Amino acid sequence: MATQIEAARAGEITPEMEYVARSEHLSPEFVRDEVARGRMIIPANKVHLKKGLKPIGIGIACRTKINANLGNSALQSDVECELQKVHCAISLGADTIMDLSTGPDIVGIRQRIIDASPVPVGTVPIYQVAEELDDIADMTPQHFLDVVEQQAAQGVDYMTIHCALLREHLPLVEKRITGIVSRGGSLIAKWMAVHKEQNPLYTHFDDLCDIMRQYDVSWSLGDGLRPGCLADASDEAQFAELKVMGELARRARARGCQVMIEGPGHVPMDQIERNIRLQMEWCDEAPFYVLGPLVTDVAPGYDHIASAIGAAMAAWYGAAMLCYVTPREHLGLPTLEDVRQGVVAYKIAAHAADVARHRPGARDWDDQLSRARFRFDWEEQFRLAIDPETARRMWEETARPGTSLHAKYCSMCGPKFCSMRLSQDVARLEQSSEQPAAKTVSSR
Amino acid sequence: MATQIEAARAGEITPEMEYVARSEHLSPEFVRDEVARGRMIIPANKVHLKKGLKPIGIGIACRTKINANLGNSALQSDVECELQKVHCAISLGADTIMDLSTGPDIVGIRQRIIDASPVPVGTVPIYQVAEELDDIADMTPQHFLDVVEQQAAQGVDYMTIHCALLREHLPLVEKRITGIVSRGGSLIAKWMAVHKEQNPLYTHFDDLCDIMRQYDVSWSLGDGLRPGCLADASDEAQFAELKVMGELARRARARGCQVMIEGPGHVPMDQIERNIRLQMEWCDEAPFYVLGPLVTDVAPGYDHIASAIGAAMAAWYGAAMLCYVTPREHLGLPTLEDVRQGVVAYKIAAHAADVARHRPGARDWDDQLSRARFRFDWEEQFRLAIDPETARRMWEETARPGTSLHAKYCSMCGPKFCSMRLSQDVARLEQSSEQPAAKTVSSR
Numbered sequence: 001m002a003t004q005i006e007a008a009r010a011g012e013i014t015p016e017m018e019y020v021a022r023s024e025h026l027s028p029e030f031v032r033d034e035v036a037r038g039r040m041i042i043p044a045n046k047v048h049l050k051k052g053l054k055p056i057g058i059g060i061a062c063r064t065k066i067n068a069n070l071g072n073s074a075l076q077s078d079v080e081c082e083l084q085k086v087h088c089a090i091s092l093g094a095d096t097i098m099d100l101s102t103g104p105d106i107v108g109i110r111q112r113i114i115d116a117s118p119v120p121v122g123t124v125p126i127y128q129v130a131e132e133l134d135d136i137a138d139m140t141p142q143h144f145l146d147v148v149e150q151q152a153a154q155g156v157d158y159m160t161i162h163c164a165l166l167r168e169h170l171p172l173v174e175k176r177i178t179g180i181v182s183r184g185g186s187l188i189a190k191w192m193a194v195h196k197e198q199n200p201l202y203t204h205f206d207d208l209c210d211i212m213r214q215y216d217v218s219w220s221l222g223d224g225l226r227p228g229c230l231a232d233a234s235d236e237a238q239f240a241e242l243k244v245m246g247e248l249a250r251r252a253r254a255r256g257c258q259v260m261i262e263g264p265g266h267v268p269m270d271q272i273e274r275n276i277r278l279q280m281e282w283c284d285e286a287p288f289y290v291l292g293p294l295v296t297d298v299a300p301g302y303d304h305i306a307s308a309i310g311a312a313m314a315a316w317y318g319a320a321m322l323c324y325v326t327p328r329e330h331l332g333l334p335t336l337e338d339v340r341q342g343v344v345a346y347k348i349a350a351h352a353a354d355v356a357r358h359r360p361g362a363r364d365w366d367d368q369l370s371r372a373r374f375r376f377d378w379e380e381q382f383r384l385a386i387d388p389e390t391a392r393r394m395w396e397e398t399a400r401p402g403t404s405l406h407a408k409y410c411s412m413c414g415p416k417f418c419s420m421r422l423s424q425d426v427a428r429l430e431q432s433s434e435q436p437a438a439k440t441v442s443s444r
Numbered sequence: 445m446a447t448q449i450e451a452a453r454a455g456e457i458t459p460e461m462e463y464v465a466r467s468e469h470l471s472p473e474f475v476r477d478e479v480a481r482g483r484m485i486i487p488a489n490k491v492h493l494k495k496g497l498k499p500i501g502i503g504i505a506c507r508t509k510i511n512a513n514l515g516n517s518a519l520q521s522d523v524e525c526e527l528q529k530v531h532c533a534i535s536l537g538a539d540t541i542m543d544l545s546t547g548p549d550i551v552g553i554r555q556r557i558i559d560a561s562p563v564p565v566g567t568v569p570i571y572q573v574a575e576e577l578d579d580i581a582d583m584t585p586q587h588f589l590d591v592v593e594q595q596a597a598q599g600v601d602y603m604t605i606h607c608a609l610l611r612e613h614l615p616l617v618e619k620r621i622t623g624i625v626s627r628g629g630s631l632i633a634k635w636m637a638v639h640k641e642q643n644p645l646y647t648h649f650d651d652l653c654d655i656m657r658q659y660d661v662s663w664s665l666g667d668g669l670r671p672g673c674l675a676d677a678s679d680e681a682q683f684a685e686l687k688v689m690g691e692l693a694r695r696a697r698a699r700g701c702q703v704m705i706e707g708p709g710h711v712p713m714d715q716i717e718r719n720i721r722l723q724m725e726w727c728d729e730a731p732f733y734v735l736g737p738l739v740t741d742v743a744p745g746y747d748h749i750a751s752a753i754g755a756a757m758a759a760w761y762g763a764a765m766l767c768y769v770t771p772r773e774h775l776g777l778p779t780l781e782d783v784r785q786g787v788v789a790y791k792i793a794a795h796a797a798d799v800a801r802h803r804p805g806a807r808d809w810d811d812q813l814s815r816a817r818f819r820f821d822w823e824e825q826f827r828l829a830i831d832p833e834t835a836r837r838m839w840e841e842t843a844r845p846g847t848s849l850h851a852k853y854c855s856m857c858g859p860k861f862c863s864m865r866l867s868q869d870v871a872r873l874e875q876s877s878e879q880p881a882a883k884t885v886s887s888r
Contacts, residue, residue: 074858075844102861130861170874177811178818179867183857186866193873228864229814230799230807268807269760269800295756295796297810297817299788300825301834305749306792309756312739316713330817330825331835332842332855344743348750352739355674356713363674363712366741367621370673373741373774374622381744381774390745391775398776400519411776413627414518416574417546420672422630423623429637430614 001046003216006256008036016042016049020057025360034061038249039285041258043096043120043218048155054118056095058260058320059287063359064350065321067122067289068094068343069334071101072109076333079109085339086116092343092387096157096321098122102183106131111154120157122220126184126201136187137194141204149211158218160184160262161208163201164244165224167192172237178228181265185224205248209255219252219259220289221245226265229297233267234275246282260287260320267293272310276317287320294325303329304338308345315353322346344387351386374420376408445490447660450700452480460486460493464501469804478505482693483729485702487540487564487662492599498562500539502704502764503731507803508794509765511566511733512538512787513778515545516553520777523553529783530560536787536831540601540765542566546627550575555598564601566664570628570645580631581638585648593655602662604628604706605652607645608688609668611636616681622672625709629668649692653699662702664733665689670709673741677711678719690726704731707763711737716754720761731764738769747773748782752789759797766790788831795830818864820852 007014013028017035020042021028034040040059049055058065068089070082082101089097099113099121106128114121125147130136132143148159162184170189173179180186188199201208212219225241227233245261252259261283267275272293279288292307293314299306307325315322326334326342334342354362365384372380378395385391398411409418451458457472461479464486465472478484484503493499502509512533514526526545533541543557543565550572558565569591574580576587592603606628614633617623624630632643645652656663669685671677689705696703705727711719716737723732736751737758743750751769759766770778770786778786798806809828816824822839829835842855853862 073856074860075847075855076842102857127861170870173867174871174874177814179864179871181863181867183861183863183866186863186870187861189870190866190873193870229817230810231814269756269796270802296792296799297814298795298828298830299792300813300829301831301838302788302792305752305789306796308749309753309793309796312713312753313757328838328842328856330854330856331839334856335842344746345749348740348743348746349753351742352713352750352753355740358714366674369744370621370675370741373673384742385744386742387745394745394772395775398520398772398779403519410774411519412517412772412774412778413546416518417571417627417631419625419627419630420623422627422634423617423625426614426630426633426637427618427623429634430618 003213003256003258004035004042004044005038005253005258008032016044016055019055024057024062026061030061031057034059038253038259039287041218041260041287043157043258045152045155045157045215045217047153047215048114048121048157051115051155052118053120053157056120060285060318060320062320064315064353065095066093066343066346066350067096067098067321067323068339069098069100069323071099072103073333074103077103079112081336082109083112083116084336086113088336088339089343090117090119092340093347094119094343096120096122100124100127102127102131110151114155122158122160123151123156124160124184124222125151126162126187130187136190139191141200144201145204145207145211148208152211152215152217156217158220160220160222161201162188162222162224163199163205163248164221164241165189165199166202166244167198169225169237169240172240173225176232176235176237178232180224181228182222182224182226184222188224205251206255209252209257213256216258219257221248221259221261223262223264226263226291227267229266230268233264234271238264239278242279242282246284249283249286260289263288263290263319264293265291266297267295267310269295269310269313272313273317276314276319280318288318289321289323290314290319291323292325300330301327303327304342304345308349311346312349312352315350316356322350347386378405447657447700447702448479448486448488449482449697449702452476460488460499463499468501468506470505474505475501478503482697482703483731485662485704485731487601487702489596489599489601489659489661491597491659492558492565492601495559495599496562497564497601500564504729504762504764506764508759508797509539510537510787510790510794511540511542511765511767512783513542513544513767514783515543516547517777518547521547523556525780526553527556527560528780530557532780532783533787534561534563536784537791538563538787540564540566544568544571546571546575554595558599566602566604567595567600568604568628568666569595570606570631574631580634583635585644588645589648589651589655592652596655596659596661600661602664604664604666605645606632606666606668607643607649608665608685608692609633609643610646610688611642613669613681613684616684617669620676620679620681622676624668625672626666626668626670628666632668649695650699653696653701657700660702662704663696665692665703665705667706667708670707670735671711673710674712677708678715682708683722686723686726690728693727693730704733704764707732707734708737709735710741711739711754713739713754713757716757717761720758720763724762732762733765733767734758734763735767736769744774745771747771748786748789752793755790756793756796759794760800766794791830822849
C-alpha cells in the first residue's frame with residue numbers, strides 16, 4: 001500500500017488528501033501536488049487511520065499547526081492525568097500531540113493516548129529504548145529498530161529520530177554554554193562518545209525508512225543540536241546538523257517516506273528569519289516544525305510567552321508547525337493548567353501568523369469577535385474566544401455583583417468611560433445632524 | 445528654569461542626563477544630543493524630581509521601557525490595592541506607571557501614587573475632567589487647562605492628551621468595526637459631535653504647551669483613533685491622526701516641550717514594521733510609545749500574550765516604550781495578579797527586543813542565566829529570573845518531595861533523561877579520550 005507521498009507522486013488523490021483539502025480550503029489537486037513535492041505532509045499511520053484519526057496537513061500552504069507535548073516522567077506519572085491533558089489540549093485546539101513519556105509503562109500509556117486521540121500522535125522512540133536499558137550505551141541498532149517497529153504497529157503517526165547528529169559534530173558543541181539540550185540528541189551523543197562510532201540511527205537510516213514507509217509513519221527529523229540558549233543559536237553545530245537533515249530528507253523521500261524537520265529552540269528575534277530561510281533552502285522546503293523559539297532565556301515560569309513571541313514570528317516567516325512550550329519548561333513536568341496555558345499561547349501565535357500570511361479566512365474569526373465586542377454581545381465574545389471558559393471567568397470575577405450580560409460596559413471603565421459606548425453615541429450624533437465645517441472654539 | 449530639551453539645545457548636560465547616561469551605558473554628550481534632537485525624552489516633572497524621582501530616558505538609543513497602567517474605576521476602587529499594584533509593577537521592572545483612575549477621589553489617589561513612585565508617573569487628564577462632570581459635553585477649555593495645571597503641580601511626569609483627533613477625522617471612523625476605542629479619544633469625539641466644533645485640545649495646544657513647559661511635563665500625544673481590532677488597523681482614520689501628531693510634535697518642541705507619540709493598539713504582524721516606520725518619518729523620530737499591539741483579537745483572557753508578540757516586534761523595529769496589556773483587558777479592571785502577568789509579559793517583550801537590537805549588555809543577562817542553568821545552580825536561576833518568586837514556586841510544586849536544590853535534574857526529565865546532565869557526560873567522555881575518526885556500526 002502506497003504512502004501519501006507515493007500516491008501523490010503517482011497522481012493519486014487519497015481520501016486523506018481530500019479531507020485535508022476540505023479543511024484547509026484548498027483544492028485536492030493542490031494538496032496532492034504539495035504532498036508530492038514534499039512541501040506538505042499528512043502524518044497518518046494506516047493503523048491510526050483505521051481507529052478514527054482525522055488527517056491534517058502540515059506545510060506552508062496550510063493553516064499553522066501546533067503540537068502539545070504530554071507524557072509522564074520517572075518522577076511524575078499518572079495515566080489518567082496524562083489523558084486529561086490529551087483532552088484539554090485537543091479541546092483547546094492542539095493539532096497534534098506528542099507522547100514524550102519517559103517513566104513507567106511507556107507502551108501502555110502510548111496505546112491509551114493513541115486510542116483516545118483523533119489527532120496525529122508523535123513520539124521519540126529513543127525514550128523507550130533508554131527506559132528499557134540501564135545505560136543508553138548498551139543500545140544495539142536492532143533494539144532501536146524493534147522499538148520503532150513496535151511503535152509504528154501501535155499507530156504512531158510521526159516519530160522524532162535524531163539521525164542527523166553525527167560523531168564529527170560533537171567537538172562543535174564544546175564551545176557552547178548549554179551543550180546539547182535535546183534529550184534524544186544527548187542520549188545518542190552519549191552512545192557515540194562511549195563507542196567512538198558513528199550515530200547508528202544515521203548508519204541505519206534506510207532500514208528505519210523501510211519501517212516508516214510500511215505504516216506511512218512520517219519522519220520528524222530531530223534536531224539534537226538545537227541551541228539551548230541565545231548564545232548558542234545559529235552556531236556551527238546547529239547548522240552542521242541542519243545540512244545533514246537536508247540530505248536525509250531527500251533520502252527519506254526517495255524511499256517513499258514523508259518528512260518534516262525539527263528546529264530550534266532558543267533564538268534571538270533578529271535571527272529567526274535567517275533560520276527559517278536556511279531550513280527551506282537546505283531541506284528543499286520540507287515542513288519546518290519548530291520548538292518556540294524562545295527569544296530570551298530569562299523567563300523561567302513564563303517560557304510559554306517568551307517562546308510564543310518567537311513561534312509567531314517563525315510561523316509568519318514560514319514554519320509549518322509550532323511545538324508548544326509551557327510555563328513550567330526548564331522547571332518541571334507540566335501540570336494540566338500548564339498544558340492549557342501552553343496550548344492557548346501557541347494557538348495565539350499560530351493564528352496571528354495565519355492572519356499575517358493572509359491565509360484564506362483567517363481574519364474572519366477576529367472580525368467576528370470584534371463585531372460581537374462592539375455590540376456588547378458578551379456571550380458571543382466568550383463563545384468565539386480561544387479559551388471561552390477563561391474569558392467568561394475573568395469577566396465574572398470583576399463584574400460588580402448584579403451586572404448582567406446585557407451590560408454595555410465592563411469593570412475596567414464602567415459605563416461613563418466606555419469608549420465603545422461613547423463611540424456609538426458619537427456615530428449617532430454625527431449621523432443625526434447636518435455636518436457643518438469644523439469651527440474652532442475661540443472662547444476659553 | 446529650562447526643560448530638558450531646552451537645556452540640551454543650549455548644550456547643557458543636566459544631572460538627569462548624567463543619570464540616564466550612566467544607567468544606559470551611554471555618554472552624557474550623546475544623551476544630551478538625543479534629547480536636543482527630540483529622539484529621547486526624560487519625563488521628569490520638577491516637582492516629582494524633588495520628591496525622589498529616578499529619571500529614565502525613553503528613546504531608540506535606550507533600553508526599551510515598559511509602562512504599567514493602574515488606577516481605580518467607578519466599579520472597582522480601593523486605594524491600598526492600587527498602591528500594592530504600584531509596588532508590584534515597579535518591583536518586577538515597570539519603568540513608568542500610569543494612573544488611569546476614573547473612579548472616586550482621583551486627585552487623592554494620584555498624590556499617593558506620585559509620592560510612592562520612584563519612576564515617572566503618567567496620567568490622562570481628561571479622565572478627571574469627565575469624572576467631575578455629568579456629561580463630557582459640558583467641558584470648557586478652561587476646565588481642561590485647570591486640571592492639567594493641577595496635575596502638573598502634583599508632579600505628573602507625562603500626560604496623554606488627545607489633541608490630534610480632529611473633527612474632520614470623525615467621518616473616517618464610520619467604516620470601522622470597533623469605532624473609537626481610546627477612552628480619551630471617544631470623550632473628545634463626543635464633545636466635538638455635540639458642539640460641532642473643532643477639538644478644543646487642538647485649538648488650545650499652545651496654552652497646554654505653556655503649562656507643560658513650566659513643570660517640564662512631557663507630552664504623550666494620545667492616539668484617540670488607534671485601531672481597536674485587526675480590521676481597523678492602518679486605516680485612513682489612524683494615519684490621518686498620526687500626521688497631525690507629527691505637526692504637533694514639532695510645535696511642542698518649538699515651545700520647549702518634550703514629546704512622545706502614542707501608537708496602536710491592534711495590528712496584524714505584517715503591518716507592524718510599516719506602522720513604526722511611518723511614525724518615525726512623520727513625527728521626526730519622536731519616541732514611539734505603543735500599546736501592544738495585539739496581533740489577534742480572539743484571545744480575551746490572554747491579551748497580555750497576544751499583545752506581547754506585537755510589542756516585542758514593535759520594539760525590535762524601533763518603538764521606545766511599550767504600554768502593557770493585562771490578561772483582563774477587554775473583560776475588567778486588572779487585579780494585582782493581572783498586573784504581575786502583564787508586567788512580566790512586557791518585560792519579556794522589551795528585553796527580547798533589546799537583545800535583537802544588540803543593545804550593549806542586553807544579552808549578558810541571558811548568558812548568565814543559561815550558565816547557571818547548565819551547572820544546575822537552581823538558586824542562581826531563580827535569582828536571575830524575571831520573576832524569581834514564580835520560577836521558584838513552579839520548581840517546588842513539581843519537585844519530588846525531598847528533591848534538593850542540588851539536584852542535577854528537574855521533574856520534567858528526571859535524572860536519567862536530563863539532556864544537560866548527559867551533555868556533561870559526553871563532554872567528559874570526549875575530553876578524556878583520544879578521538880579516532882568516526883566509524884560506522886556495521887553489525888545490527
